Amino acid sequence: MKNPYRTQNIAFFFLFLATLLIVIPVGLIVAIIIQKGLPAINWQFLSDIPRQGMRAGGIFPAIVGTIYLVTGAIIFALPIGLLSAIYLSEYSKDNLLTRLIKLAIVNLAGVPSVVYGLFGLVLFVVFLKFGASILSGSLTLGIMILPVIITTSREALESVPQSFREVSLSLGASKWQTIRHIVIPNAIPGILTGTILGLGRAAGETAPILFTVAAFYLPRLPDSIFDQAMALPYHLYVISTQVPNVDEKIRYGTAFVLLALVLFMNLVAIIIRYKFRKKKKW
Amino acid sequence: MVKFDIKDLNIWFGPVHALKQVSMEIQANEILSVIGPSNSGKTTFLRMLNRLNDLNQNFRMSGVVKLERKDIKNIDTELLRKRVGMVFALPLPLPLSVFDNVAYGVRMHGRKTKKILQDRVEESLKEAYLWEEVKDRLNESAFKLSGGQQQRLCIARTLAVEPEVILFDEPCSGLDPISTAKVEDAMVKLKQKYTIVLVTNNVKQAARVGDRTAFFLGGELIELDKTDKIFTAPQDKRTDGYIRGKFG
Numbered sequence: 001m002k003n004p005y006r007t008q009n010i011a012f013f014f015l016f017l018a019t020l021l022i023v024i025p026v027g028l029i030v031a032i033i034i035q036k037g038l039p040a041i042n043w044q045f046l047s048d049i050p051r052q053g054m055r056a057g058g059i060f061p062a063i064v065g066t067i068y069l070v071t072g073a074i075i076f077a078l079p080i081g082l083l084s085a086i087y088l089s090e091y092s093k094d095n096l097l098t099r100l101i102k103l104a105i106v107n108l109a110g111v112p113s114v115v116y117g118l119f120g121l122v123l124f125v126v127f128l129k130f131g132a133s134i135l136s137g138s139l140t141l142g143i144m145i146l147p148v149i150i151t152t153s154r155e156a157l158e159s160v161p162q163s164f165r166e167v168s169l170s171l172g173a174s175k176w177q178t179i180r181h182i183v184i185p186n187a188i189p190g191i192l193t194g195t196i197l198g199l200g201r202a203a204g205e206t207a208p209i210l211f212t213v214a215a216f217y218l219p220r221l222p223d224s225i226f227d228q229a230m231a232l233p234y235h236l237y238v239i240s241t242q243v244p245n246v247d248e249k250i251r252y253g254t255a256f257v258l259l260a261l262v263l264f265m266n267l268v269a270i271i272i273r274y275k276f277r278k279k280k281k282w
Numbered sequence: 283m284v285k286f287d288i289k290d291l292n293i294w295f296g297p298v299h300a301l302k303q304v305s306m307e308i309q310a311n312e313i314l315s316v317i318g319p320s321n322s323g324k325t326t327f328l329r330m331l332n333r334l335n336d337l338n339q340n341f342r343m344s345g346v347v348k349l350e351r352k353d354i355k356n357i358d359t360e361l362l363r364k365r366v367g368m369v370f371a372l373p374l375p376l377p378l379s380v381f382d383n384v385a386y387g388v389r390m391h392g393r394k395t396k397k398i399l400q401d402r403v404e405e406s407l408k409e410a411y412l413w414e415e416v417k418d419r420l421n422e423s424a425f426k427l428s429g430g431q432q433q434r435l436c437i438a439r440t441l442a443v444e445p446e447v448i449l450f451d452e453p454c455s456g457l458d459p460i461s462t463a464k465v466e467d468a469m470v471k472l473k474q475k476y477t478i479v480l481v482t483n484n485v486k487q488a489a490r491v492g493d494r495t496a497f498f499l500g501g502e503l504i505e506l507d508k509t510d511k512i513f514t515a516p517q518d519k520r521t522d523g524y525i526r527g528k529f530g
Contacts, residue, residue: 093339163374167436170332171387171443172364181390186377 033255040253049219054239055246059254064221065134065229066203066261069213072138072225073145073202078195080142081149085191088150089157090179102154109147114207116144121211133226137213144208145198152197156190157183185276192273196266203262206233216242232258283310284350285447285477286331291345293326295338300326302501304345308447313469313478315492315509317485319524322498324481328449331479332366333359349447364391367445371452373432375424375439380416383424383435387443402442410438411468430461437468447477455483466491485525489513497521 044058051057092098120140130136160183168178206214214234222229236254239246286308293301301323308314316324329335330347333354347354354362364387375383384403388394394402403420407413412434416427424435433453440448450469454462469478469491482488488495489509496506497518505512505521516522 163370163372164376166334166337167370167374167376168386168390169337170334170363170368170370171390171439172360172362173387173390174360177390181386182376 030259033252033259036248037252037254037256040247040249041256045250045253046257050217050235051219054217054235054243055250059230059232059235059257061218061221062230062232062235062254063257063261065214065231066233066258068134068222068225068229069137069141069209069231070199070203070265072134073141074195074199076139076142077146077149077198081146081194081198082153082191085150085153085157086179086184089154090175090183105147105150107147109151112207113144113205114210116140117208117211119143120208125212131226132211132213132215132228134213134222134229135225137209137229137231138225140208140212141202141205144205145202148198148201149191149194152194153187153191156187156194159190160186188276189273192269192276196269196273199265199269200262203265204233204258206237209234232261284308285310287346287348287351289346289348291327291330291347292343293323293330293335294340294342295326296340300501301330304503306496306503306506308477308479309494310446310477311473311475312493313473313480313491315488315495316479316481316498317483317488317495317524318498318504320483321500323501324498325451326501327498328368328451328479328481331447331449332363332368334363334368364443365445366447366449367440367443368449368451369433369436369440369453371455373429373436373456375427375432375435378424379421380424380427380435381420384439384442387439391443403438406438406442407435409441409468409472410434411464412438428461430457430464433457433461433465434468437465441472445476447479448472450478450480450482452482452484453480454487462487485527497524499524 046058046063047060048058049061050059088098088102092101117140120136120143124130124136124139125132130139164182164186165178168182169175173181209231213229214231215228216238218228218230232254236251236258239254240251284307286306288307289305291301291304292299304323304327316327318324326335330343331349331354335341335343336359349357349362349365357365376386378386381403384406385399388399388402404413404417407416412431415431416435419426424432427435433456437448437453454465457465466487469480472478473493480488480492492509494506495509495512497504497512497516497520499520505516505518507517512521513525516525
C-alpha cells in the first residue's frame with residue numbers, strides 16, 4: 001500500500017530542493033560580490049573620475065551614465081509600452097492578426113541583446129544620425145525592454161476582472177472612462193512589475209550600448225543627450241578584459257555598485273507597487 | 283405607456299442561436315419577471331436591453347428593440363446604459379469605497395459639486411434601504427460589507443445615475459432569505475418610479491414581486507401574461523411543468 005503522506009513528503013522535498021538550487025547560486029553571487037567589492041567602496045570611488053588608465057580613481061561617470069541611460073530607456077519605453085498594452089488588451093479584436101502580434105511581442109523579449117545593439121546602431125546612430133550618444137543608447141535599451149513592458153502590462157490589464165468592466169459600462173461610463181478609472185488603477189501593480197524587470201535589464205545589458213553610446217574611457221560627465229557616456233556594465237567589461245592589471249577590488253567594486261544601483265531602483269518601484277497593492281480592495 | 287417594444291428579436295453568439303423570434307412589450311412602471319431554466323436565453327434577453335451583449339465579439343442580432351419608440355441602435359450606448367441600469371447576479375462592488383461606488387456613475391456623467399454628489403449618494407442609499415446601515419461606513423471598502431449589503435449597494439449605485447429602467451439579473455441568487463426579502467421590498471417600492479425587468483431562477487420570487495411574468499425556454503418566449511394567470515392558469519403545458527418544478 002502506498003502511503004499518501006510519504007508521497008507528499010517526497011514531493012515536498014523535491015519542490016524544496018528545486019527552490020534551494022535557485023536560491024543558493026543567487027546568494028553566492030551576491031555574497032562574493034559583496035565580500036570582494038565592499039572594501040573598494042569609499043567616497044572617492046563613487047565620486048571621482050577613473051584615473052591611471054582606469055586602474056585607480058573612481059567610477060562616477062559610469063554611474064551617472066547608467067542612470068541617464070536607464071532613465072531615458074524608461075521614459076521612452078513605459079508610455080509606448082503601456083499604450084500599446086492598453087490597445088492590445090482593451091481595444092484590439094481577438095483574431096489571427098492580433099494573436100500573431102502578441103506572439104511576436106513575446107518572442108521579441110527573447111531576442112539576444114546584441115541584435116538590439118546592431119539594430120540601434122543602424123537606425124539611431126547611422127540612419128537618424130544621432131551618433132553614438134545617450135539618446136541612441138536610451139532608445140536602443142528602450143526598444144529592448146519594450147516587449148517585457150508590453151507583455152507584463154497586458155497581462156496585468158487582462159487580469160482585471162471582466163465583471164468590473166461590465167459594471168462600469170452598465171452604469172453608462174464610456175469605454176475610455178472604464179479603462180481610465182477602473183482597469184488601469186487595478187493593473188498598476190502588474191505594470192510596475194514589468195517596469196522593474198525592464199529597469200533591471202536596461203541597467204545590466206552591455207551589448208545594446210556597446211555600439212550606440214558607451215565610451216571606452218571618458219573621464220568627464222556627458223554634457224548633453226547627444227554626448228557619449230560611460231556606463232557601468234560596459235566599464236566592468238572593459239576593466240575585466242581589456243585593461244591589464246586592474247585591481248580585483250576595483251572590478252568587484254564596480255560590480256557591487258551596479259548591483260546596488262539596480263537594487264535601489266527596483267526598491268523604489270517595489271515600494272510604489274506595495275502602496276498600490278495595499279489600496280487594492282478585492 | 284410602453285417602455286420597451288421588442289419585435290422579432292433573434293440573437294446569435296457565433297453558431298449558437300440564443301434567442302429566437304422574441305416579440306413583446308414592456309410597460310412603464312411594471313415589474314416584469316422573466317423565468318425559465320438555465321440556458322433559456324433569459325440573461326441574453328436582459329443584456330440586450332442595455333446592449334451589454336455587444337461586448338461579446340461573436341454577438342449578432344436581427345429584429346428591433348425600441349425604447350420609447352426609438353430604436354436602441356440609434357441611441358448613444360452610454361446614454362442608453364444611463365437610462366437602462368443593471369444589477370448583476372452576484373454583488374459586484376467596484377474596488378472603491380462605499381461612497382465612491384455609488385458616486386461612480388454620477389461622476390462619469392459629468393463633473394458634479396461635492397454637495398450634489400453627497401446628496402445623490404445619500405438619496406440613492408436610502409432608496410435602496412441601505413443608508414442606515416452604512417452611513418457611518420461610507421469611506422470603508424465596499425468589499426467589507428456583507429453580501430446582502432453589497433447587493434443593495436449595487437442597486438443604490440444603479441439608482442444614482444437616475445435610470446428609467448432597472449434590469450435585475452438574478453439579483454438574489456447569492457443571498458440569504460432575509461437579504462432576499464430586503465432586496466424584494468426595495469424592488470416593489472422602486473417600481474413606482476422605475477420600470478423593472480427581473481430575471482430570476484426563483485419561481486416563487488417571480489410570483490411574489492412580478493406584475494407580469496414571461497417564461498423562456500430554449501431561447502423562445504413561450505408565454506407572457508399577468509403573474510396571477512401564469513401561476514394559476516398557464517396556457518402552455520411547458521409553463522405549467524416548469525412552475526410546478528417538473529423540469530429545469
